[in-house]
Amino acid sequence: MKIPELLAAALPQDCVTTEAWALQSYGCDRTTIWPAQAVAVVRPRHIDEVQRCVQLANEHGFALVPSGGRTGLSGGAVASNGEVVLSLERMNRIVDFDPVDASVRVEAGVVTAQLQDYARDKGLYYPVDFAAAGSSQIGGNIATNAGGIKVIRYGMTRDRVRGLSVVTGKGERLELNRGLLKNNTGYDFRHLFVGSEGTLGVICEANLALAPAPADPLVLVLGVPRFADVLEVLASFRQRFSLSAFECFSDNGLRKVCAAHQLAPPLSTPAAYYALIEVDECDGAAEQAVAAFEYCVDQGWVSDGVISQSLGQAAELWKLREYLSETLAAWTPYKNDISVAVSRLPAFLVEADALMAARYPDCEVVWYGHIGDGNLHLNILKPERWSKDDFLSRCSAVTDELGDLLVRHGGSISAEHGVGLLKRDYLHYTRSPAEIELMRGMKALFDPRGVLNPGKLIG
Numbered sequence: 001m002k003i004p005e006l007l008a009a010a011l012p013q014d015c016v017t018t019e020a021w022a023l024q025s026y027g028c029d030r031t032t033i034w035p036a037q038a039v040a041v042v043r044p045r046h047i048d049e050v051q052r053c054v055q056l057a058n059e060h061g062f063a064l065v066p067s068g069g070r071t072g073l074s075g076g077a078v079a080s081n082g083e084v085v086l087s088l089e090r091m092n093r094i095v096d097f098d099p100v101d102a103s104v105r106v107e108a109g110v111v112t113a114q115l116q117d118y119a120r121d122k123g124l125y126y127p128v129d130f131a132a133a134g135s136s137q138i139g140g141n142i143a144t145n146a147g148g149i150k151v152i153r154y155g156m157t158r159d160r161v162r163g164l165s166v167v168t169g170k171g172e173r174l175e176l177n178r179g180l181l182k183n184n185t186g187y188d189f190r191h192l193f194v195g196s197e198g199t200l201g202v203i204c205e206a207n208l209a210l211a212p213a214p215a216d217p218l219v220l221v222l223g224v225p226r227f228a229d230v231l232e233v234l235a236s237f238r239q240r241f242s243l244s245a246f247e248c249f250s251d252n253g254l255r256k257v258c259a260a261h262q263l264a265p266p267l268s269t270p271a272a273y274y275a276l277i278e279v280d281e282c283d284g285a286a287e288q289a290v291a292a293f294e295y296c297v298d299q300g301w302v303s304d305g306v307i308s309q310s311l312g313q314a315a316e317l318w319k320l321r322e323y324l325s326e327t328l329a330a331w332t333p334y335k336n337d338i339s340v341a342v343s344r345l346p347a348f349l350v351e352a353d354a355l356m357a358a359r360y361p362d363c364e365v366v367w368y369g370h371i372g373d374g375n376l377h378l379n380i381l382k383p384e385r386w387s388k389d390d391f392l393s394r395c396s397a398v399t400d401e402l403g404d405l406l407v408r409h410g411g412s413i414s415a416e417h418g419v420g421l422l423k424r425d426y427l428h429y430t431r432s433p434a435e436i437e438l439m440r441g442m443k444a445l446f447d448p449r450g451v452l453n454p455g456k457l458i459g
């Protein structure tokens with residue numbers, strides 16, 4: 001029997017599809033580098049069906065690609081090698097809410113924004129947030145340990161995860177950490193599955209910690225002529241506030257967003273860089289923010305600025321940052337999602353800037369990122385006249401040089417997007433041979449036949 005027939009015989013009939021549109025659509029993520037070549041798409045409704053699917057893969061030797069909202073930027077959810085896509089999208093129930101524990105139990109296919117709305121309705125807050133939150137799913141967020149715009153205050157997805165139900169690559173079901181806050185009983189496998197990119201097991205349910213609802217936001221956008229001064233601005237706002245976001249973007253990125261979305265530039269005087277700062281709107285916050293702004297102007301770090309006067313204006317200012325990734329997609333960018341310690345950013349940036357100028361003389365480079373976390377998104381835009389393949393091979397060569405630079409500055413080749421296919425061959429710039437060998441050992445333990453996402457993360 002062929003694989004789709006095997007699956008159709010073992011699972012409810014409407015779980016399996018081989019329609020061309022589905023193979024194409026479920027077979028890729030936002031990278032658009034690798035062609036979709038899935039043989040079937042399975043969309044189970046229950047963990048038992050996930051388990052059956054993994055058991056079949058073990059018995060018959062075919063590969064599965066766990067799939068969420070397919071908003072990934074590293075090729076982790078791509079099925080380009082005759083795999084079966086295992087989409088969790090129908091497992092999208094909010095199973096339980098506990099107001100005393102301030103926690104929620106959800107199935108993996110719950111969309112991130114759906115959980116944000118649910119938490120808000122309960123008077124609480126789910127703080128993992130980024131521009132793809134309307135499509136990405138909790139299972140995908142956990143599998144990539146997603147970060148986003150609120151990490152500076154609330155941490156990464158990992159910091160929300162109190163428990164997981166998974167089906168391992170072997171087909172075993174594990175209940176990890178039981179939603180407990182305290183549980184010192186040895187190795188915490190829950191954390192091994194966070195960020196494992198679908199290579200160890202399929203995340204089916206999660207117990208997540210919610211945060212208290214924050215105050216309304218006060219948002220500033222400040223023009224900063226020199227990048228090193230962005231860090232001075234960060235330090236001076238940090239002295240006065242517990243920041244809920246500190247983002248940065250370059251002027252060429254801003255201009256593209258404004259043009260694409262018919263938005264007015266935020267400042268009358270353009271600057272090379274902009275810092276977007278969010279703090280809680282509470283007593284005296286606006287006065288404190290103005291004082292911090294004036295201090296930065298006096299120091300010569302900031303040339304101009306705007307401060308939100310309403311929730312509507314705060315949301316408008318956020319669009320300038322949030323629309324960047326989707327806007328740049330029109331230029332088929334090669335995305336580097338890198339990090340160094342915040343304190344090392346200025347020195348790193350000087351060298352990275354020189355490298356980009358020397359190695360990409362024909363390409364426009366757009367910087368932006370979660371600068372308060374030391375995380376930069378360095379986007380190389382493809383010149384129209386270059387073919388995609390030519391562009392990619394040139395970028396790959398430079399990624400090695402960037403990797404060397406990151407080693408010297410103690411940084412990472414993937415801050416939050418994960419490794420997938422895109423950064424797999426550069427993993428050694430951040431993880432030692434001993435670590436990679438241990439990762440392979442983990443993979444062999446949880447997925448001895450290599451049925452889950454083969455070729456991703458560690459190859």
Ligand SMILES: Cc1cc2nc3c(=O)[nH]c(=O)nc-3n(C[C@H](O)[C@H](O)[C@H](O)COP(=O)(O)OP(=O)(O)OC[C@H]3O[C@@H](n4cnc5c(N)ncnc54)[C@H](O)[C@@H]3O)c2cc1C
Nearest residue numbers: 068069070071072076130137139140141143146147198203
């Ligand atoms: C406009 C835009 C902005 C973005 N901004 C950010 C950002 O600020 N911060 C950030 O961290 N990311 C960002 N991303 C990247 C992406 O949204 C995140 O990586 C997100 O967590 C992926 O979730 P997903 O459901 O789409 O996962 P997918 O893309 O479907 O999958 C991602 C990986 O997780 C695995 N996976 C998915 N579901 C499961 C499961 N149930 N069990 C096991 N493995 C699974 C897949 O196999 C794959 O390896 C952005 C993407 C876009 C398009």
